[in-house]
Amino acid sequence: xxxxxxxxxxxxxxxxxxxxxxxxxFAAKDSYPLLAKSLxxxxxxxxxxxxxxxxxxxxxxxxxxxxINKRVxxxxxxxxxxxxxxxxxxxxxxxxxxxxxxxxxxxxxxAIFTKxxxxxxxxxxxPAAGLYLTEGNSYxxxxxxxxxxxxSLKRVLPYDASxxxxxxxxxxxxxxxxxHYDHTKFFYGxxxxxxxxxxIESGAEQ
Numbered sequence: 001x002x003x004x005x006x007x008x009x010x011x012x013x014x015x016x017x018x019x020x021x022x023x024x025x026f027a028a029k030d031s032y033p034l035l036a037k038s039l040x041x042x043x044x045x046x047x048x049x050x051x052x053x054x055x056x057x058x059x060x061x062x063x064x065x066x067x068i069n070k071r072v073x074x075x076x077x078x079x080x081x082x083x084x085x086x087x088x089x090x091x092x093x094x095x096x097x098x099x100x101x102x103x104x105x106x107x108x109x110x111a112i113f114t115k116x117x118x119x120x121x122x123x124x125x126x127p128a129a130g131l132y133l134t135e136g137n138s139y140x141x142x143x144x145x146x147x148x149x150x151x152s153l154k155r156v157l158p159y160d161a162s163x164x165x166x167x168x169x170x171x172x173x174x175x176x177x178x179x180h181y182d183h184t185k186f187f188y189g190x191x192x193x194x195x196x197x198x199x200i201e202s203g204a205e206q
Contacts (some may be wrong), residue, residue, distance in 0.1 A: 002050040002060060002078060004039075006096045010103030011041045013205060015198060019072065020065050021102060023050040025057035031071045036190050046097060055087045062095070064107060073107035076100060104199040105139065105206050111193055119179075128180070131155070139206050142166060144177055158204040161197045170196060 002023050011021055021041070024033035025026075034057055037050050053060065060079040065074040078095050079087060113121075113133040121127045122134035129148050132141045142156040147165040154164060161167040169183045170193045187193060 001053065001092045003063070003094050004046055004048040004050070004078075004097065004102070005094075007045045007099050007102040008039070008097050009099055010106075010205075011039070011200065012066065013103045014041070014117075015202065016041060018067055018198065021062070022065055023048065023062055023078070024071070025053045026059045026061065026071070027056075028058040030058075031070070032069055033065070036065060036069065037051065041080055046197065053087070056062055057087065058079070060087075061104075062097075062100075064102075066191060066194075070191060072191060073111040075102050075107070101204065104195070104202070105204075108195060108199055109135055109138060110116070112196070116186065143204050143206075156200055156204050160200060161200040164200050167193070167196050 004023060008021070008201050014021065020038045022033070022036040024036035026033050034054060035052060037048075039046060039048055050060075058081050059077055061071075062076040062078060063074045066072050076095070076097075078159060079085075080092050081087065103190045114135055117133040118135075121129070122132040122133050122137065127133075131148075143154075143158065145155045147153045147155050150165065151169070156166050160181075170186060171184060171190075
């Protein structure tokens with residue numbers, strides 16, 4: 001059982017017709033939960049109970065699921081099975097969120113920029129295209145900043161993904177466009193590019 005209390009910041013940024021914030025239990029290496037329960041988006045403070053969890057699950061997470069119940073991003077890992085730690089059916093996991101920011105941009109930062117982009121865009125002295133995508137630097141480097149590749153485009157133009165270089169480079173500009181890397185092959189499927197699009201189209205809030 002999981003007992004979650006406290007406030008979560010920026011839940012309202014997520015389009016509830018396309019995404020849900022949940023506590024979910026997962027098997028090993030699976031993006032689809034064994035069991036999940038949605039959190040109320042409008043609640044100022046959560047007092048949430050998640051029961052019926054199989055002790056055989058690999059992880060329990062506060063995370064975002066899309067329409068097909070696929071995990072888009074992990075917000076917080078509440079439990080992870082290991083040789084030293086295992087879950088008993090009678091155990092209760094307590095988590096106080098203490099104002100955790102669950103907005104769209106922090107998810108993009110952790111799930112995409114930090115995990116996949118920062119090695120080229122910020123880990124060295126000279127980031128690719130002069131673009132820093134490291135935590136604390138990426139938002140200012142992207143939103144309403146002209147692209148160095150096509151100065152007619154902004155790196156991110158709020159409310160307009162089709163005129164945002166970040167989205168176009170993930171979906172349109174493949175081989176032969178002068179990039180050192182084909183970013184259209186960056187992800188398997190369109191889950192992450194759709195997340196970027198939704199964030200931009202909803203105003204690219206921080």
